[in-house]
Amino acid sequence: MADPKVLIVGAGPTGLTLALWLTKLGIPIRIIDKLAAPAPFSRALGVQARTLELYLQLDRRDVHLAREVAESGLKVAGANFWTSGRRVAHVPFRDIGEGQSPFPYVLIYAQDAHERLLIRHLEHEGISVERSTELIRFGQRTDGVRAILAKDGVEESCEIAFIAGCDGARSAVRAATGTSFAGGTYSRLFYVADVDATGPPVDSDIHIELDQADLLALFPMDGKKRVRLVGTMRDDAVEPQFEDVSRRAIDRMKLNVEKVNWFSTYRVHHRVAGRFRDGRAFLLGDAAHIHSPVGAQGMNTGIGDAVNLAWKLAAVIRGEAAESLLDTYEKERIAFARRLVRTTDQIFTFASRPGPIAERVRTSIFPRVVPLLFRSHRLRAFLFHTVSQLQIRYRHSALSEGKAGKVHGGDRLPWVKISTSADNFAFVATLRWQVHVYGEPRDGVAEVCSSLNVPLHRFSWNDDMRAAGLQRDALYLIRPDSYVALADSKADPKRLRGYFERRGISVSSSR
Numbered sequence: 001m002a003d004p005k006v007l008i009v010g011a012g013p014t015g016l017t018l019a020l021w022l023t024k025l026g027i028p029i030r031i032i033d034k035l036a037a038p039a040p041f042s043r044a045l046g047v048q049a050r051t052l053e054l055y056l057q058l059d060r061r062d063v064h065l066a067r068e069v070a071e072s073g074l075k076v077a078g079a080n081f082w083t084s085g086r087r088v089a090h091v092p093f094r095d096i097g098e099g100q101s102p103f104p105y106v107l108i109y110a111q112d113a114h115e116r117l118l119i120r121h122l123e124h125e126g127i128s129v130e131r132s133t134e135l136i137r138f139g140q141r142t143d144g145v146r147a148i149l150a151k152d153g154v155e156e157s158c159e160i161a162f163i164a165g166c167d168g169a170r171s172a173v174r175a176a177t178g179t180s181f182a183g184g185t186y187s188r189l190f191y192v193a194d195v196d197a198t199g200p201p202v203d204s205d206i207h208i209e210l211d212q213a214d215l216l217a218l219f220p221m222d223g224k225k226r227v228r229l230v231g232t233m234r235d236d237a238v239e240p241q242f243e244d245v246s247r248r249a250i251d252r253m254k255l256n257v258e259k260v261n262w263f264s265t266y267r268v269h270h271r272v273a274g275r276f277r278d279g280r281a282f283l284l285g286d287a288a289h290i291h292s293p294v295g296a297q298g299m300n301t302g303i304g305d306a307v308n309l310a311w312k313l314a315a316v317i318r319g320e321a322a323e324s325l326l327d328t329y330e331k332e333r334i335a336f337a338r339r340l341v342r343t344t345d346q347i348f349t350f351a352s353r354p355g356p357i358a359e360r361v362r363t364s365i366f367p368r369v370v371p372l373l374f375r376s377h378r379l380r381a382f383l384f385h386t387v388s389q390l391q392i393r394y395r396h397s398a399l400s401e402g403k404a405g406k407v408h409g410g411d412r413l414p415w416v417k418i419s420t421s422a423d424n425f426a427f428v429a430t431l432r433w434q435v436h437v438y439g440e441p442r443d444g445v446a447e448v449c450s451s452l453n454v455p456l457h458r459f460s461w462n463d464d465m466r467a468a469g470l471q472r473d474a475l476y477l478i479r480p481d482s483y484v485a486l487a488d489s490k491a492d493p494k495r496l497r498g499y500f501e502r503r504g505i506s507v508s509s510s511r
Helices: 013-024 049-056 065-072 111-124 172-177 247-252 298-317 323-352 356-373 377-387 424-428 445-452 463-467 493-503
Strands: 006-009 029-032 078-083 086-092 133-141 144-151 154-160 162-165 181-198 206-209 216-220 226-232 256-273 281-283 401-404 417-419 434-438 456-459 475-478 484-488
Touching: 006 013, 006 154, 013 029, 013 111, 013 298, 029 133, 049 065, 049 298, 049 424, 065 111, 086 356, 133 172, 144 162, 162 172, 162 298, 172 281, 226 247, 256 323, 298 323, 424 434, 424 456, 434 445, 445 456, 445 493, 475 493, 484 493
Parallel strands: 006 029, 006 162, 078 206, 162 281, 401 484, 434 456
Antiparallel strands: 078 086, 133 144, 144 154, 181 226, 181 256, 206 216, 216 226, 434 475, 475 484
16 A cells, blocks of 8 residues: 555545545545444435536546446435325425536435445545544644554554544544534434335335424335335333334324334434644544434535545645645535534424424425425525535635636536537546636637646537526636636636635646
């Protein structure tokens, strides 16, 4: 193994994504996990469009990660809301994000299968997860980190440049840094169960029972008999088993559970770490933020953390940027995490609050209003844009500058068709800085791009680009994670050069 530069603690989707991205960027890593094997059952289910877009960046002749996930998953047809044993509202999801993303749908893909796929791609790069290996402690110096690991009771010392805590809500990395994890825990005990079942709600839709405070949500897993149930336990359960779940909602939906494949209980937390960076140590995923499962945001947010940090670590390790670049990881990701926890907390509180007023809102008003709202194309587009994480942006980051059209520095690069069979996202599958011009580049832009080792991509102007908010002939500098760094309506080559000079960033000619 090459001398590792980054130690990744935790081999869930967040840690695996970080490992895969760093490896693709040419950075030697080690990834460890204290579990002897990957978890055999799924936890997270939803894969958002933005995650699939990020996976597109790894596409090469022999790599099709986004396509594999999309083709292996189940596209959800819609959501149904139930009260008193009746289906009272239906919201269609098919192609809800049409025109916004190459993945305009809601996708179910179980986390255990997701992890196996990421592991396979990582092994294809020659990297294996070191199982049954635990972080004992670590210490930081100005030039690196010394970590003590243990496997089968035998300790070893590991010298690395940086350490990444992707080790979940009970993160050893977070504990070692003394970082706070403020928040709270909801009082009710919840369960999650993967079951084989039959009945009216077993199809390709999501089903949610709104009666009283006995929350029950049903998610399709294969479009056949296997479904995921999330609901509340009976208050008198001592050693909870599936037989102790609150049956009222299950019975009202006429759900016949034939086999329980997996069952677990948990309490829902809402917490955000006080900081995501402590010197050479970083927190990602559940080690940095946990919240209710509303909207299938948790795993996707962790993957977004990993992609954001990976290219910055690679640039610093390669000597293409000062360590101050790493400060932007926390700045960009912690603001979104705080907003996400706040939003999911409000929705979860509404969904589970007891009392006659809350019940009337859930069972009477909500089912009437939601289908009406979804008739609006603009609202459907807004909701998809929000839930799918396409709306995540970093306008206040030190890396963000300018505005051209409706696109600001810090925004996700809008997805647009450039022909009937191609789109602009095909060009971000390089993990490189690049410049996009939709129209004609200004004199001098090509020369500056060449001197900066930044590829220039020019696209013939069309109406889809205007609709997406892009400005004709403007210059858009794209970061390695496909966010806009600089949006310049005047396409000034001097401003492009100055962007890199002011931030002390260079781009290697070998990449």
